[in-house]
Amino acid sequence: MxxxxxxxxxxxxxxxxxxxxxxxxxxxxxxxxxxxxxxxxxxxxxxxxxxxxxxxxxxxxxxxxxxxxxxxxxxxxxxxxxxxxxxxxxxxxxxxxxxxxxxxxxxxxxxxxxxxxxxxxxxxxxxxxxxxxxPKGFQQVEEDGEYVITHKDAVSLEQLPKTMTIIGANVEGCEFAALFAALGVDVFLLEKENQILKGMDRDLVQPLLDQFEMQGVKIKVDTAVEAVDKTGSRPIVLLSDGSMIEAEKVLVTMGRxxxxxxxxxxxxxxxxxxxxxxxxxxxxxxxxxxxxxxxxxxxxxxxxxxxxxxxxxxxxLGKRRELSSGIAVPSAIFTIPEIAGLGCQEQELLASRQRYKVGKYPFSHTWRGFTKGIQSGFVKVLFDQKNKLLGLWMAGDDVSEYIGLLHSVFRKGISLKDLEDSLAIHPSLLEAVWEAARNLEEREGVQDETTSYIML
CATH class of the missing domain: 3.50.50.60 (FAD/NAD(P)-binding domain)
Structure with missing residues (x-):
């Protein structure tokens, strides 16, 4: 050999x-x-x-x-x-x-x-x-590397466009929307589902929506793309509701x-x-x-x-190891602000109609947040009726940095008492996790308006 x-x-x-x-x-x-x-x-x-x-x-x-x-x-x-x-x-x-x-x-x-x-x-x-x-795109839209592009083209453009339409408000689509909006590009974000970042709790997504609104990002949901017309000088996205969007570039983020x-x-x-x-x-x-x-x-x-x-x-090498179960895999969305966490989302618990406890605490209310002048972002913790941690989620600047090491702790089945007894450095932003655990509220397992939303 x-x-x-x-x-x-x-x-x-x-x-x-x-x-x-x-x-x-x-x-x-x-x-x-x-x-x-x-x-x-x-x-x-x-x-x-x-x-x-x-x-x-x-x-x-x-x-x-x-x-x-x-x-x-x-x-x-x-x-x-x-x-x-x-x-x-x-x-x-x-x-x-x-x-x-x-x-x-x-x-x-x-x-x-x-x-x-x-x-x-x-x-x-x-x-x-x-x-x-x-990237695989989809049947109605053929990527050509010039007008209709993928992520690889998007990070190697010779010239920044003035306008861009992004098809797909998934993680990739939202991250690129955040990037190009921050660069001053007029962004139009399209999603066929009735919300961006489908599967993510509304309160976690709301700070990103606020940022997009401030940057002038236009968002259209619950609307499918029928085709892209490339016969003119700029591509035109044709939508299922009969409307059209013209932009210099069309970025497709629809699956792989x-x-x-x-x-x-x-x-x-x-x-x-x-x-x-x-x-x-x-x-x-x-x-x-x-x-x-x-x-x-x-x-x-x-x-x-x-x-x-x-x-x-x-x-x-002969060191037998096996994949761990997929429970509580940490994830992060690198937008501005970031969203990161692991475990159950609140909408999952509501949909399953189980009773649970939820605690939230803003970073701005921590003493470290006060010294850093932080004005946004929060921590959310979810516990079952036996006080076992079900989910831990954050929205705010750099929250992706906190989640990874919490994975091993989460997998050990941390309880409310474990979290209350933990010694977060004072002052630090991670005290928000401890504070959130000290501010739990009972929730009925009945789906309500917090589980999903439609942006018109």
Whole structure:
């Protein structure tokens, strides 16, 4: 065998898997058909969050919202693009420092142990598929990279548009709406459901809606896209209610499709239309071939992909590990303000008609919030009738930073007394969690107007 491990895909799952395998002493190779970093590190979540962080700090310093008349807004955007191009260099250097050999190009399985890249035939004892997903759009809208674009195009525009229509008010759509609105682009956000960020409690979404309103973001829900007319100088989105929206760019954020490597049948790997099924150790139907990250359809979040990549590496190294249950997976939406949390949403509890307790506390009421001049954001905690924590959610600046480490605590079945007895540093913003737990109110398990909303 040429290598102990061959990893297909240089996104977060493949990158961390390669590092862990090499760290364990395995001779490791990685194949990437485009750029290292994938959607997570190069073309999706990281660049959007990096730019939003920079814009937020600039706005705080200048106490203004950007507009297209800002003299240096275009230079800020170009500087961000140049900075993000350095990601691939950093990834390559870190992999090479660990002894990972990198191959670039389109490849295909020849046998269960061999993979052809260009003219190089690579043989490996173990193979890890980490090829991820790509935007799939939908039948009525065909992406062309010029007028109708995807997230990859959106973070590499040579010139900022004056107007943009975003199809899909999901997490990706809202994050890009926040980014381009902050850059002074006139944004129109479309959603076929009756609310943006469907599945998220109204009170958590409301601060984002307030920000969008202040920035002039136009939102239309409960309306489907029928087609995009590209016959004129600008694309026109045709809607199900008969209205039309014209903009310089149309960004589509409607779902993703799996990037199946070529030759899966030759590899003896069973796959379904949208994923490669795996067992609890991330093994495919062929026991020496693993599938990690978005390609296996579990989770669809970068932090889960990273953990799966490390888990696969550990199993290859003989340290048997299994996927943990999907309970209380932490999530975050990197808008301005951010939304983050884990566990149940209040609307789920209302819909299931169970009794529960809810406590909320604003960051502005904490003493640290007072010293920092924070005026918005809050914590919400949800407990069952036996005082077991069911959900913990936050809205506000940088709340994504607090959620990750709370995951392990949550999984241990933390109780109300545990939370009340915890010692949050004083003064700190995390005291809001403690305060929220001290301000619980009983709620009947009957669905009411807080569970859903329609924005007209």
């Amino acid at each position: 040429d290598y102990d491990v061959l990893i297909l895909g240089g996104g977060p799952a493949g990158y961390y898997c390669a590092l862990e395998c090499a760290k364990g002493g395995l001779k490791t190779a990685l194949v990437e058909k485009q750029e290292l970093g994938g959607t997570g590190l190069r073309w999706g979540c990281l660049p959007v969050k990096r730019m939003l962080d920079a814009l937020r700090e600039r706005q705080k310093a200048e106490k203004i919202l950007f507009s297209r008349s800002s003299a240096d807004v275009q230079e800020i955007y170009k500087g961000f693009l140049e900075e993000m191009q350095g990601i691939e260099i950093q990834l390559a250097e870190r992999l090479s420092a660990r002894g990972v050999e990198i191959f670039f190009g389109e490849g295909s399985f020849l046998t269960p142990h061999t993979y052809l890249v260009g003219e190089r035939c690579i043989e490996a004892a173990h193979i890890v598929i980490a090829t991820g997903t790509s 499709k799996p990037n199946f490597p070529l030759g899966l049948d030759q590899a003896g790997v069973f796959h379904e239309s949208q994923r490669i099924p795996v067992d609890s150790c991330c093994r495919t139907s062929n026991s020496h071939i693993y599938a990690v990250g978005d390609i296996n359809g579990i989770g669809g979040m970068a932090h889960m992909a990273i953990q799966q990549g490390i888990l696969a590496a550990d199993n290859i």
